Amino acid sequence: MIWQESKNQNIKKLNISDYSSLIEIWKEAGFKIGKSEEKKEVEKFFNANPKTSLGIYIDNVLIGCILGGYDARRGLIHHFAVRKEQQGKGYGKALFDQLMNIFKELGVVKVSFWVKKDNTQVIPFYKKQGFILREDLITMSKEINDD
Numbered sequence: 848m849i850w851q852e853s854k855n856q857n858i859k860k861l862n863i864s865d866y867s868s869l870i871e872i873w874k875e876a877g878f879k880i881g882k883s884e885e886k887k888e889v890e891k892f893f894n895a896n897p898k899t900s901l902g903i904y905i906d907n908v909l910i911g912c913i914l915g916g917y918d919a920r921r922g923l924i925h926h927f928a929v930r931k932e933q934q935g936k937g938y939g940k941a942l943f944d945q946l947m948n949i950f951k952e953l954g955v956v957k958v959s960f961w962v963k964k965d966n967t968q969v970i971p972f973y974k975k976q977g978f979i980l981r982e983d984l985i986t987m988s989k990e991i992n993d994d
Contacts, residue, residue, distance in 0.1 A: 858945050861900040861912060863890045868909040869902075869926075876928035877966070882990065892916070892925075898949055903929070903938050913942045915950065922950040924960035943976065961986060 861869070866886050873880060882888065892914060893900045899915030899922070911929035915922055924946070929939045950958060958978075962969060970980065 855906045856904070858901055858903050858942060860897060861893060861902045861914075863893060865902055865909050865912075866890075869912055872909065872912060872928050872930060873926060875931060877963075878926060878928070898953070899946060901942055901945055901949075903942050905933075911938050911942055913946050915946045917950070917953055917955065920954075920956055922946075922953075922955040922958040924958065927960070939972070947976075 863886065866889060869889065870880060870884070873884065878884070896914070896916055899917055901913050901915070902909045903911040910933045913927040914925040916925060917923075927939070927943070929942070947958070960973075962973075974980070
């Protein structure tokens with residue numbers, strides 16, 4: 848079955864009321880749940896990116912999500928996941944395409960994301976979407992604590 852929008856299947860903006868389902872999906876996908884995945888942090892992300900935080904639902908049950916960050920010129924994909932039992936049915940592609948359309952409407956000139964080294968099986972999906980693997984970059988990060 849390939850995804851098609853209908854009464855019982857749709858893509859819509861995520862809401863903080865989806866938080867517990869998001870955490871389940873992210874854990875199932877193997878994402879590390881840290882400080883930036885705490886409810887108040889996710890809500891801040893939704894508030895900063897209201898048009899680009901999307902979920903796909905079947906019978907009002909969240910089965911996948913994609914969070915798009917936008918800084919007025921570049922888009923960044925965060926936490927893109929579809930429940931394992933729903934993978935391979937076009938749901939991820941539908942979410943991805945919807946986000947790319949929104950980014951285009953916003954005037955985004957480039958989209959990037961990170962892939963964990965133990966999740967390289969997703970690279971062919973992104974290559975099919977026109978992305979290239981950047982081997983000239985090294986990612987660095989720092990947590991900023993309140994102490």
